[in-house]
Amino acid sequence: MAYKCTRCKKTVEVDYEYSGIRCPYCGHRILMKERPTTVKRLKAV
Amino acid sequence: MKVELIQLEEDRIRFLLSGATAAFANGLRRACMSEVPTLAIDEISLYDNTSVLFDEQIGLRIGMIPLQVEDLDLFSEPEECQCGGEGCPGCRVDFMLSVEGPGMVYSRDLQFTDPGVKPAFDKIPIVILGEGEKLVIEGYATKHAGREHSKWQSGTLCGYKNLPTIEIGDCSGCGKCVEVCPRKVLVLEDGRAKATNILECSLCKLCIEECDAGAIKVVPVLDSFVLSIETSGCMPVKELVARASDGIRKRAETLDRKLAELS
Numbered sequence: 619m620a621y622k623c624t625r626c627k628k629t630v631e632v633d634y635e636y637s638g639i640r641c642p643y644c645g646h647r648i649l650m651k652e653r654p655t656t657v658k659r660l661k662a663v
Numbered sequence: 664m665k666v667e668l669i670q671l672e673e674d675r676i677r678f679l680l681s682g683a684t685a686a687f688a689n690g691l692r693r694a695c696m697s698e699v700p701t702l703a704i705d706e707i708s709l710y711d712n713t714s715v716l717f718d719e720q721i722g723l724r725i726g727m728i729p730l731q732v733e734d735l736d737l738f739s740e741p742e743e744c745q746c747g748g749e750g751c752p753g754c755r756v757d758f759m760l761s762v763e764g765p766g767m768v769y770s771r772d773l774q775f776t777d778p779g780v781k782p783a784f785d786k787i788p789i790v791i792l793g794e795g796e797k798l799v800i801e802g803y804a805t806k807h808a809g810r811e812h813s814k815w816q817s818g819t820l821c822g823y824k825n826l827p828t829i830e831i832g833d834c835s836g837c838g839k840c841v842e843v844c845p846r847k848v849l850v851l852e853d854g855r856a857k858a859t860n861i862l863e864c865s866l867c868k869l870c871i872e873e874c875d876a877g878a879i880k881v882v883p884v885l886d887s888f889v890l891s892i893e894t895s896g897c898m899p900v901k902e903l904v905a906r907a908s909d910g911i912r913k914r915a916e917t918l919d920r921k922l923a924e925l926s
Contacts, residue, residue: 658709658718662726662802663812 621649669862674893676900679826679862681887688823688888694907695818697809700740701897702730702756702780704773704814707802714764714790714798721798724789725760726814728770729895730804733779738806750803756780760800764792780804783896817903820893825883827866829858832878840870840879862889 621630625646632639632649640647664687667679680688704726709718716724732738737753739745744754757776762768770787792798809816829848836854846863849856849870856879858864870879894900 653711653713660707660709660718660722662704662707662722663814 620652622652624648624650669889672900674896674900675820675891676893676904677862677889677891679887679889680823681826681884683886683888685825685885685888688890690911691904691907692821692823692890692892694910695821695892695903696816698910699817699903699906700806700808701735701815701817701895702732702738702804702806703812704728704730704758704802705805705807707800710799710801711797712799713796714768714792715796716790721790721800725773725800725802726812728773728787728789729783729897731781731783731897735806735898737779740806740808752777755803755805757801757803760798762792762798764796765794767791768798775804817894817897818892818907819895820891823888823890824866825885826887826889827861827864828882828884829861829864829870830880830882831856831858832880833876834878835876837875839873839875843869843873845869 619632621632622628623630623641623644623646625648626641626644628641628643629652630641630643630649638647639649641649664683665679665681667681669677669679671677680691707722707725709721712718712721714721738756739754741748741750741754744751746754748754759774760768760772762772768789768791769785770782770789771785772789773782775781790798807815809818834855836851836856838851838856840856841849841851845867846860846865848858848860848864850859851857864881866881866883868881871877871881892900892904894903898906
């Protein structure tokens with residue numbers, strides 16, 4: 619699953635083996651889950 | 664049965680129905696609310712939504728926008744359509760919404776493929792977009808009745824009450840009832856209370872409680888009703904009431920036919 623670092627805006631792959639969430643480029647610990655590029659269909663209710 | 668018009672505007676009507684039962688008045692009210700079909704946005708495909716609202720909230724807000732149709736009879740409900748409900752121009756109207764911020768997204772931004780379909784009101788806010796935020800949606804509207812979901816409800820505020828009669832007996836002219844009446848139905852004339860605008864009476868009976876002499880009687884007329892009907896804006900109210908009455912007649916005829924088949 620790809621995430622985006624909120625500080626350096628780079629795409630980050632999270633290593634689940636490692637026990638923490640951290641950007642490997644800048645060390646920032648807040649990552650953002652990007653919206654999937656697929657089309658989302660839903661009922662308008 | 665007698666119908667007397669009290670007030671008529673584009674989206675609301677008030678009329679006096681006399682010589683009918685409460686069951687019929689309520690049947691008409693219910694038919695206006697849940698039996699008259701109209702178009703509403705049914706399903707959406709979200710290509711992009713970087714606004715502050717969740718996709719589902721956007722979906723709900725778009726679904727609840729009332730739509731006006733030039734000729735409603737051109738469309739059929741998906742279940743009754745010749746395509747078998749798969750979706751064809753006879754039972755679906757596609758739309759597109761593509762807006763980039765900054766600014767407010769309004770109902771007028773919905774672009775329907777059929778020129779005869781448009782939102783009933785232009786300035787219904789959907790979401791406010793910030794700088795660089797985008798909303799790209801495609802979807803379709805279908806025809807259903809209000810019993811499916813409130814977004815297909817043509818009649819919104821529909822109600823009725825019995826026509827009241829106010830009998831004033833031995834009035835002392837104290838004026839307490841005139842003061843307490845919230846709808847200003849009673850006035851003091853020549854030292855006596857008098858009912859003037861009787862259609863406005865809500866049968867709250869505050870005047871009865873206030874009258875020390877016990878001179879006031881408020882009695883509902885059991886076979887006369889004041890009906891107030893308001894539409895969502897999807898069609899003129901005259902059309903709504905006509906369609907609702909027609910629906911009742913058709914259902915009664917169907918029942919009649921079925922009963923005839925049984926005997």
